[in-house]
């Protein structure tokens with residue numbers, strides 16, 4: 001007959017084995033299920049070569065869009081001067097819009113059967129947008145830097161949209177035109193108007209207008 005002590009040790013053994021099963025299994029490793037650069041074709045009625053070419057282009061736009069997104073956050077934090085409040089808000093709005101683009105671009109790469117870039121180190125190696133200094137810059141420099149980054153993206157997006165159109169990859173063409181190009185063009189307008197040198201209080205020609213000359 002089992003003693004009280006036997007019963008107690010049996011229940012401890014149960015607790016221990018129960019705890020063992022509930023523990024998360026950590027430090028796991030295995031081979032990748034898909035190496036970067038290889039296509040895992042989905043049934044989307046597009047040739048694998050077309051998918052690969054579009055994905056390569058989109059990964060470039062993705063890296064540049066992630067860089068521009070981060071540039072906006074840097075300037076959102078570091079902006080200074082009497083336009084601080086409006087630019088602080090505008091930079092964050094554009095950051096959020098670029099972040100939405102990042103997700104749309106990355107998910108199209110995945111549905112093309114390819115792998116989207118994701119990590120900062122890979123983005124830094126891939127982007128063609130010049131790296132800014134770590135320190136703070138004046139507002140006109142921040143704005144110029146952002147405008148140059150936008151134009152790099154717009155230039156490559158137009159070329160890539162034409163290539164996607166040629167390859168009959170309508171989804172990629174539409175994403176580049178409707179999302180990337182249109183969003184970037186609109187943001188350029190909002191930035192560029194800050195660099196028009198117009199007076200804030202006294203109009204330049206106020207005296208001349210008053211004297212009728």
Ligand SMILES: [Fe+2]
Nearest residue numbers: 076077088092
């Ligand atoms: Fe913030």
